[in-house]
Amino acid sequence: ITVTHELAKRLMEAGGEALSGQYLADEFGISRTAVWKHIKELEEKGYTIESIKKRGYILKEIPDTLEPIAIQPLLKTAKIGQVMEYIDSCPSTQILAHKFAQEGAPDGTVVLTETQTAGRGRLARKWDSAPQKGIWMSVILRPDVVPQKAPQFTLVAAVAVVRAIEEVTGLKPEIKWPNDILLNGRKCTGILTELQSDADGIQALIIGIGMNANQELEDFSPEVRDIATSLKMMDGKTVDRQELVRSLLFYLEQYTNLYIEQGFKMLKIMWESYSSTIGRPVRARMAKETLEGIAEGITDEGVLQLRTNDGKLHGIYSADIEMKN
Numbered sequence: 001i002t003v004t005h006e007l008a009k010r011l012m013e014a015g016g017e018a019l020s021g022q023y024l025a026d027e028f029g030i031s032r033t034a035v036w037k038h039i040k041e042l043e044e045k046g047y048t049i050e051s052i053k054k055r056g057y058i059l060k061e062i063p064d065t066l067e068p069i070a071i072q073p074l075l076k077t078a079k080i081g082q083v084m085e086y087i088d089s090c091p092s093t094q095i096l097a098h099k100f101a102q103e104g105a106p107d108g109t110v111v112l113t114e115t116q117t118a119g120r121g122r123l124a125r126k127w128d129s130a131p132q133k134g135i136w137m138s139v140i141l142r143p144d145v146v147p148q149k150a151p152q153f154t155l156v157a158a159v160a161v162v163r164a165i166e167e168v169t170g171l172k173p174e175i176k177w178p179n180d181i182l183l184n185g186r187k188c189t190g191i192l193t194e195l196q197s198d199a200d201g202i203q204a205l206i207i208g209i210g211m212n213a214n215q216e217l218e219d220f221s222p223e224v225r226d227i228a229t230s231l232k233m234m235d236g237k238t239v240d241r242q243e244l245v246r247s248l249l250f251y252l253e254q255y256t257n258l259y260i261e262q263g264f265k266m267l268k269i270m271w272e273s274y275s276s277t278i279g280r281p282v283r284a285r286m287a288k289e290t291l292e293g294i295a296e297g298i299t300d301e302g303v304l305q306l307r308t309n310d311g312k313l314h315g316i317y318s319a320d321i322e323m324k325n
């Protein structure tokens with residue numbers, strides 16, 4: 001953490017109160033001129049800082065960027081996001097995260113970008129990632145669990161996403177098994193969990209989260225306009241993306257810890273309470289077949305239980321789910 005980082009942190013924490021140049025100089029053990037230089041550096045990054053004679057510096061506005069300097073100071077996690085890689089534009093944060101993981105990036109490393117040129121969903125589908133409008137993020141985790149448990153992290157992440165959206169916007173999203181977060185039946189977030197494993201087990205889990213935050217309808221490509229929505233489109237309010245990232249990382253840490261320590265039981269209850277799938281008639285499209293029936297629940301392993309009309313109960317590990325009316 002650099003002095004500029006620390007300075008940004010102090011100004012953010014001051015919550016609109018002035019901090020004097022002398023106070024800051026003493027805190028950091030540098031001269032007041034040096035403090036002023038760091039203030040200028042923040043201003044060049046787009047921070048609006050008011051300096052008032054005899055009183056000091058007040059932070060007025062932070063630019064709408066997902067740079068670590070704008071996120072980390074108020075981050076309430078012990079692990080996730082303590083290392084953050086930020087890049088203005090990239091093909092896909094998943095690709096980058098895989099590379100960083102192979103190079104030894106620590107547990108909890110977060111990769112963030114403003115836009116992706118080749119954002120991806122499951123089965124090589126495209127993920128629309130409008131510049132500066134969403135949260136396009138991959139989180140590297142190195143949990144000590146067997147590879148079979150990897151899909152459950154998608155469910156755990158889904159609960160974290162819902163909690164973060166609720167906390168920051170007050171909106172009430174639903175989860176569609178396994179990885180869609182919906183508002184009014186439209187997708188506002190997608191989650192993609194990928195795995196690096198070898199004979200010793202999981203080397204890294206790469207959890208990709210794509211959240212539509214501030215898009216207007218025209219910001220989406222025509223192919224997804226009928227199925228997608230953003231938080232802003234739901235309540236007309238521009239959401240603070242930095243706060244959303246912080247909240248998301250906080251809950252992701254809470255719930256992945258809970259999962260690793262206590263298993264899926266508690267999270268299953270939470271997941272089911274947010275689910276739009278359970279208890280409803282659905283159609284499950286899988287690679288080889290399509291089944292219709294009632295989604296009765298998920299198992300402790302996160303497997304969807306689907307009862308078809310002939311009374312048989314099927315365990316579904318991976319599928320696209322359509323709701324039937």
Ligand code: BTX
Pocket residue numbers: 091092093094095116118119120121122123125126127128129135136137138179187188189190191192208209210211212224227228229
């Ligand atoms: P999925 O396969 O469940 O969903 C992909 C489908 O969702 C697409 O085929 C399209 O119909 C629709 N779609 C595409 N873009 C959007 C969007 N922005 N909003 C709503 N619907 C959309 C879901 O896969 C997993 C997505 C993970 C995305 C993150 S972003 C950060 C990370 N990097 C990366 O390349 N992927 C992940």
